[in-house]
Amino acid sequence: QVQLVESGGGLVQAGGSLRLSCAASLRTFSNSAVGWFRQAPGKERDSVSTISWNGGSTLYTDSVKGRFTISRDNAKNTVYLQMNSLKPEDTAVYYCAAAPRYYATLRASDYDFWGQGTQVTVSS
Numbered sequence: 001q002v003q004l005v006e007s008g009g010g011l012v013q014a015g016g017s018l019r020l021s022c023a024a025s026l027r028t029f030s031n032s033a034v035g036w037f038r039q040a041p042g043k044e045r046d047s048v049s050t051i052s053w054n055g056g057s058t059l060y061t062d063s064v065k066g067r068f069t070i071s072r073d074n075a076k077n078t079v080y081l082q083m084n085s086l087k088p089e090d091t092a093v094y095y096c097a098a099a100p101r102y103y104a105t106l107r108a109s110d111y112d113f114w115g116q117g118t119q120v121t122v123s124s
Helices: none
Strands: 004-007 010-013 018-024 033-039 046-051 058-060 068-073 078-083 092-099 118-123
Touching: 004 092, 018 033, 018 092, 018 118, 033 078, 046 068, 046 078, 046 092, 058 068, 078 092
Parallel strands: 010 118
Antiparallel strands: 004 018, 018 078, 033 046, 033 092, 046 058, 068 078, 092 118
């Protein structure tokens, strides 16, 4: 059953921007921390950002600080990841995930629900 659906990925030149969306049908979505993770070919899944259920707390991995912004609109059951100044090393499949048990966390194992991912490719 699809409960989290990512969209907004695509091909962009280095320095460009993309905005990813994560739409959820989870009943617990508005009470869940939501995170973005990414996985490049042959590499482990890495954390990107997280936002608490009420938007009161956001966390970012060091490599995206100052470039990416996470936000959420609980009325729309949607979380966004605005990605600016994209770099080739940002190329990956991006996943959103929900963690009903946590306020905010960048630990993948804390997340209970995952989307199928959306591809982001940044050319040099």
